[in-house]
Amino acid sequence: MAEKTITIKVLRYNPEQDQAPVFQAYQVPFSDDMSVLQALLFIKDELDETLSFRWSCRMAICGSCGMMINGNPKLSCKTFLRDIYPETVRVEALNHFPIERDLVVVMDDFIDKLERIQPYIIPAAPRSLAQGEYLQTPAQLEKYEQFSSCINCLLCYAACPQYGLNPEFIGPGALALLHRYNADSRDGASAQRMELVAAEEGVFNCTAVGYCSEVCPKHVDPANAVNQNKTTAAGNYFMSFLKPRGTSK
Amino acid sequence: MSKRRPYVRPMAGWWRKNPFFIEYMIHEGTALFVAAYALVLLAGLVCLALGEAAWNGWLGAMKHPLVILFHLVTLAMIAYHSWTWFKIMPKTMPPVVIGGKRLSAAMITGGGLAAVALASLLALGLFWGMTR
Numbered sequence: 597m598a599e600k601t602i603t604i605k606v607l608r609y610n611p612e613q614d615q616a617p618v619f620q621a622y623q624v625p626f627s628d629d630m631s632v633l634q635a636l637l638f639i640k641d642e643l644d645e646t647l648s649f650r651w652s653c654r655m656a657i658c659g660s661c662g663m664m665i666n667g668n669p670k671l672s673c674k675t676f677l678r679d680i681y682p683e684t685v686r687v688e689a690l691n692h693f694p695i696e697r698d699l700v701v702v703m704d705d706f707i708d709k710l711e712r713i714q715p716y717i718i719p720a721a722p723r724s725l726a727q728g729e730y731l732q733t734p735a736q737l738e739k740y741e742q743f744s745s746c747i748n749c750l751l752c753y754a755a756c757p758q759y760g761l762n763p764e765f766i767g768p769g770a771l772a773l774l775h776r777y778n779a780d781s782r783d784g785a786s787a788q789r790m791e792l793v794a795a796e797e798g799v800f801n802c803t804a805v806g807y808c809s810e811v812c813p814k815h816v817d818p819a820n821a822v823n824q825n826k827t828t829a830a831g832n833y834f835m836s837f838l839k840p841r842g843t844s845k
Numbered sequence: 846m847s848k849r850r851p852y853v854r855p856m857a858g859w860w861r862k863n864p865f866f867i868e869y870m871i872h873e874g875t876a877l878f879v880a881a882y883a884l885v886l887l888a889g890l891v892c893l894a895l896g897e898a899a900w901n902g903w904l905g906a907m908k909h910p911l912v913i914l915f916h917l918v919t920l921a922m923i924a925y926h927s928w929t930w931f932k933i934m935p936k937t938m939p940p941v942v943i944g945g946k947r948l949s950a951a952m953i954t955g956g957g958l959a960a961v962a963l964a965s966l967l968a969l970g971l972f973w974g975m976t977r
Contacts, residue, residue: 611850667863694851702851738947739940757866760856803873806933807865823937 602626602681604635606647607688609695617695619686620644626677632685633661633672636699649699656813659749663699664688669754669811690750692760706750709766713774713789720784736781743776743821745814752808752818758801765801766792768808768818775821794829802826872929878922931957 601623609617622643624635633651640647652658654673661672666686677685693701723730752768753759759767766774774793778786793799802822809819860866892903906912934957935950942948 609852611852612848617852617854691854694853696849696851757856757859760859804933804937805866805869806936807863807869809936810865817936819933819936820938824939826937827939 600626602635602677603684604632604639605684605686606636606639606698607686607695608647608698609689610646611697617689621684626681628678630677631673632663632665632670632675632677632680632687635677635685636672636687647699648697657747659747662690662749662751662754664691664754669751671749671751671813674813690754692754692756692763693750701750703750705763706748706753706767706770709770710748710773712792713766713770713777714785715770715773715777717777717780717783718785718788719782730782732781739781740776740779743772743779743816746773746776746816746818747814749813751811751813752816755805755807755811757805757807758803762801764797766797766799768802768822771799771825772816772818772821775825778825790825790829790832793825794832799823799825799829868929872926875922875926875929878919879926882919882923927961928958931961 602625604622604624605619606622607617608614608620622639624638624643631654633654636647636649637651640649649661649663649672651661651673653660656671656674659671662669663672664670664687665672665675666680666683669690672687687699689695689699689701693703693705696702719730746769748769750769752772756765756768759765771793774789777783778789799822802819804819804823806819809817812818860870889900889903889907892899931954935953938953940947941953
């Protein structure tokens, strides 16, 4: 009996040869337990070693293998051929990012934004080793835990048309992480981060499309983080009129 | 010399490329009907201020079959707008904790829709009582 195969169409782009990306089709042996990432690895190992893509852990925690699969942002390690077969699998680099080569995107913009949100705890009053650890109640943990599951896979950016239209926008992922630190009872740098939240490139670029939360493989719900901060930023703005000059933040 | 030449894909027609975005554009589009109906009511208010003749003119215009059709279409559009508005509401709020448990998204959406239904019935009852 002939082996079952599936067609994988990959958007190829070689900056040294191509003016624009073009699709290239490959026939890959199909099995029930194969992920799209495994299919790409088969192509690279057996059919075409020039194909470039990022991957690492194969189990949805490293966040490297995000790509557009049949038009939706997905982790290729977490997307199975059996859910698409016998249709063709269409694989493209993540939307809204410049293509470096094939499925590899230029991430510099996101890395820069990640740095700007200061994604680490800045304690209001640092404790010495002798004072021991920072204590936190389960209720305090609950406030930010969901937002700490982000793996920086960028699927939410590929799902956000506002980021695609205006790349200045800090975007869903970085804003969710910003909220994760602002909502942490051990952190004291909320005022600094709120400046970015309320800035031109901040939360008010969001028009509540909500697709970022749909595609998040870790159920972070970035749309919730962004929209909660719209309320907080607007509240701070109006409260600033009630405070003496020089102290408004 | 660098061989890098990152390719930026165009955004033109972005909303037609994904059913999620098409639905988003439709539910944002229904907001225009909300605005249009606010203008109809505003016109009524202006006519009321202008005097009895203008007010009766406005009332007469409201009875035109095309205007009634407009009302039915607008009602459907506003109903759809409310549905999508409350569907996204849980994403726009801080977590609501009642008795140590977080209120589910379905409860928030359901609560919003129930509030709309109740307010509509209340308004309807009130006007019915006033005009009988």
